[in-house]
Structure formats: C-alpha cells, structure tokens
Amino acid sequence: MLDTNRSTEPTSGATKPAKTGWNLADAQKIYNLPFNDLLYRAQSVHRAQFDPNAIQMSRLLSIKTGGCAEDCGYCSQSAHYPTRLKASKLMEVEQVLAEARKARDGGATRYCMGAAWRSPKERDMEAIVAMVRGVRSLGIETCMTLGMLTPEQSGRLADAGLDYYNHNVDTSERFYSEIITTRSFADRLETLANVREAGIKVCAGGILGMGETADDRISMLVTLANLPVPPESVPINMLIPIPGSKLADAAPVDPIDFVRTIALARILMPASHVRLSAGRTDMSDEMQALCFFAGANSIFVGETLLTADNPGEDHDAALFRRLGLKPMAPTTEPEAAE
Numbered sequence: 001m002l003d004t005n006r007s008t009e010p011t012s013g014a015t016k017p018a019k020t021g022w023n024l025a026d027a028q029k030i031y032n033l034p035f036n037d038l039l040y041r042a043q044s045v046h047r048a049q050f051d052p053n054a055i056q057m058s059r060l061l062s063i064k065t066g067g068c069a070e071d072c073g074y075c076s077q078s079a080h081y082p083t084r085l086k087a088s089k090l091m092e093v094e095q096v097l098a099e100a101r102k103a104r105d106g107g108a109t110r111y112c113m114g115a116a117w118r119s120p121k122e123r124d125m126e127a128i129v130a131m132v133r134g135v136r137s138l139g140i141e142t143c144m145t146l147g148m149l150t151p152e153q154s155g156r157l158a159d160a161g162l163d164y165y166n167h168n169v170d171t172s173e174r175f176y177s178e179i180i181t182t183r184s185f186a187d188r189l190e191t192l193a194n195v196r197e198a199g200i201k202v203c204a205g206g207i208l209g210m211g212e213t214a215d216d217r218i219s220m221l222v223t224l225a226n227l228p229v230p231p232e233s234v235p236i237n238m239l240i241p242i243p244g245s246k247l248a249d250a251a252p253v254d255p256i257d258f259v260r261t262i263a264l265a266r267i268l269m270p271a272s273h274v275r276l277s278a279g280r281t282d283m284s285d286e287m288q289a290l291c292f293f294a295g296a297n298s299i300f301v302g303e304t305l306l307t308a309d310n311p312g313e314d315h316d317a318a319l320f321r322r323l324g325l326k327p328m329a330p331t332t333e334p335e336a337a338e
C-alpha cells in the first residue's frame, strides 16, 4: 500500500497544487518537526488554498440507528457490544427532510445522513435515493455514510445527485484488524474506489485515540493522500469512548499529537477540507483554536453527531466570535427548489 521508495518532499511547499506520491518517511519527518515549525508550515499551506478564517459547517443525522452487524470497537451502534443504545428502523423520508430543513435554516451547508449498516439493502435504496433528491432540493449539499457500496449502488446515488460519500479508513492498514474484524482495510478502499468511479466526492478520514501509534496515524494519512485522487473531505475524529464498547477504556490521545495529525493532514492534502469531527465536547476552545491554526477548516454543528454529543450552536457561535471565524460558502451549490 505504502510506497516507501519515492522521496517526494516538496521543495517549496505552500503554493503547490494537491500532489500525490507521499512516502511514509517524509510524512514522519513532517509530523515530528518542532511544533512551531510544523504549525507554521501547515498554516502556510492552508493560506495558499483557503480563506484561513472560513469554516465549512456540516450537520449529521442518524437515519438508521443501532443494531449494526459490524464489530467496530469504537461504535455505540454495533450489535456486538452491550452499549445500551436503542436500535431503530430507517427514518421516513419526510421526517429526514424536515430535519434537513431545520439544519439548513440553522446555517449548515452540508447535510450528512448516516446509517448503521454494513451496506445498504436493495429494499432501502428507493428511500435513500428519495432522501438525496429531497435534501438537494432544499439547496444544501448532500452526504451519506451507509457502509460498503457496490459500483451499482454508487451509480444510483450519483444519479440521485449525491455530492459526498463518507467512508472512513479509520486507522492504518496495520492496526485495522485490532479495531474491526468483520471487514478489512481493503474492503474500505474498494468502496472508496467505487464511489470515486461513480463521480461522487469522497469524504474519508479516521479516529485518533484508539491505542494506535503515531506511525499508524501517519500511515493512515499517507494512504489517504496517495489515493488516485485525495478525498475532498478528511474527517479527523477524536474517539468518544462509548461505555460497553471494546474501546470504552482507551487512553485519551495527547492533544498536541492530535494537533500534529491535523497539521500533517493539511500538508499532505492541501486542497482538502480537513474536518475537526467527533470529540469536540472534550476539547477546550484553545485546543480547537490550535486545530484551526493547523489547518482544520470544517466542523459538524448541532447538539448531536449520530448518537453522541457535540457542542451546541451557542457554544460554537461563541467560539467563532472569540476566534473571528466565519462560515464558509458551499463548494457545490445545489439549487433550492423551496
């Protein structure tokens, strides 16, 4: 997977367009730079591509919660662990559209719908397609995360107008089987390829704080940066420890290491939106500020993620005021029909 032979360290950095062909050794060198040098470099790359004070805002909704057949060690929704989450059926299309309308009116520019599935069933596809069409007609970007997709399913979602598909690699190829045994790292890459091939934009990232090493984090980012086209969106989640799950007692990630990982994601994938994702309720404003300085330029807004807490609108509005941040305009502008 990793090409450790090619040396591809860019010579001038900031103004270069997105590049591929990073190797592990170069990425390790960057990750281990003195912190100030790392942040200076990440911020330079960031400024060359983006308005440094604009943050993209996405809203999540769990359209099908719990009872999942997969054994992801971090997840509240896996049926393999006694997490005490109540499972529910796929939501009605109208109910999803009502929630999406509220999110749009609250300032979200992308609506991300998640289902606790290994992969969607044929019987669910009609409703899923209707949700994509309906949310798009509200004039906001659509994203879905439904587990593994075949080329045929990817094509149907693309035809419905789906803008993004979220499918995380979660960690390094080496560490993957310590966290999930019911599917493989290669399965994840296959779905990412199917989604890309269908013409849907890719959202792929991972989780920190699962007991992985710094090299696992670096390797995960090198894998993402070296995809034939790097993901447009890279969510970096901090593990929310779920009581009853396999990782309930995982040691928290060092905040400085977390910021280093954000900075490396920014440097390796200059044109991508790097999302400071799950775990913000356990981060200080100062830690989030450092993440934004390191190149994070997207967040999930609203009081819940899929099943876990997220800082509410008031807290984020105060954070944006403190830091002089503003919402970013959407990259694709679906036309509102209402």
Ligand code: SAM
Pocket: 074, 075, 076, 114, 115, 116, 117, 118, 145, 146, 147, 148, 166, 167, 168, 170, 205, 206, 207, 237, 238, 239, 240, 241, 242, 278, 279, 306
């Ligand atoms: N079932 C689909 C799948 O796994 O692809 C979509 C939903 S899944 C909950 C989406 C992502 O949320 C996971 O890949 C993982 O990266 C992240 N996630 C889930 N539980 C988390 C937790 N407790 N803390 C941090 N991130 C989490």
Ligand code: DTB
Pocket: 060, 076, 112, 114, 145, 166, 168, 205, 206, 235, 236, 237, 240, 277, 278, 304, 305, 306, 307, 308, 309
């Ligand atoms: C992603 O990387 N993070 C989001 C989204 N993609 C789907 C999900 C975070 C889930 C956090 C735990 C929960 O709410 O259950």
Ligand code: SF4
Pocket: 068, 069, 070, 071, 072, 075, 076, 077, 078, 079, 115, 116, 117, 118, 147
């Ligand atoms: Fe299921 Fe997704 Fe949770 Fe894994 S992360 S248990 S696939 S909902």
